[in-house]
Amino acid sequence: MKDLVFATSNKGKLVELQGLVGAGVHVRSLKDFPEIGEIPETADTFEGNSELKARAVATATGLWALADDSGLMVDALDGRPGVYSARYAPTDSERITKLLSELVNVPDAKRSARFVCSLCLCSPAGDVVFTRGTCEGRIGHVARGAHGFGYDPIFELPDGRTLAELTHDQKSGLSHRGQAFRLMVPELTRR
Numbered sequence: 641m642k643d644l645v646f647a648t649s650n651k652g653k654l655v656e657l658q659g660l661v662g663a664g665v666h667v668r669s670l671k672d673f674p675e676i677g678e679i680p681e682t683a684d685t686f687e688g689n690s691e692l693k694a695r696a697v698a699t700a701t702g703l704w705a706l707a708d709d710s711g712l713m714v715d716a717l718d719g720r721p722g723v724y725s726a727r728y729a730p731t732d733s734e735r736i737t738k739l740l741s742e743l744v745n746v747p748d749a750k751r752s753a754r755f756v757c758s759l760c761l762c763s764p765a766g767d768v769v770f771t772r773g774t775c776e777g778r779i780g781h782v783a784r785g786a787h788g789f790g791y792d793p794i795f796e797l798p799d800g801r802t803l804a805e806l807t808h809d810q811k812s813g814l815s816h817r818g819q820a821f822r823l824m825v826p827e828l829t830r831r
């Protein structure tokens with residue numbers, strides 16, 4: 641497999657994946673296929689949404705396609721916002737404010753949470769392979785740190801740092817997405 645379409649418009653995710661697979665695989669993104677447009681994420685699981693996107697792109701392009709779906713699961717909220725993490729509120733800062741307000745009376749011991757990432761690889765013939773990465777932590781009380789995106793400023797690792805206080809490379813080394821990518825690399829390079 642030399643050509644792969646990664647179903648994202650997020651430049652950061654693309655650069656991270658290209659760095660991991662090396663020069664033998666040419667990774668393109670949805671920016672190279674503007675005719676595909678937005679693919680609705682209508683499934684109620686991370687795997688379901690990543691498969692839906694990977695299949696849509698493999699069908700539209702006739703190429704190998706890779707797609708991810710990720711989100712934040714908070715134990716005190718029975719796993720919410722989960723697959724609805726991007727749609728929980730309109731902007732990153734509103735999502736953070738809403739989550740902190742939902743947890744305002746929840747003590748530290750019950751603020752455990754995890755980021756989850758499902759990656760789905762779909763062949764031109766429609767065969768799929770999945771990998772999944774998780775990153776365990778807890779929801780803090782205030783936003784800290786200037787790196788990353790999304791819920792990173794309130795997601796605390798066991799050592800107390802938030803994901804937004806890590807550099808890009810440090811985060812990639814332990815994040816849900818980094819882990820799912822690394823598990824997928826052998827699948828990408830052996831075909």
Ligand code: ITT
Pocket residue numbers: 647648649650653708709710711712725726735755788789790791792803815817
């Ligand atoms: P795509 O274009 O790739 O679909 P997206 O913003 O929809 O990008 P995801 O589906 O991967 O991204 O993630 C869903 C939401 O989960 C995302 O908008 C964030 O709010 C949150 N999230 C996922 N991974 C995160 C991370 O590493 N750090 C902080 N928040 C994250």
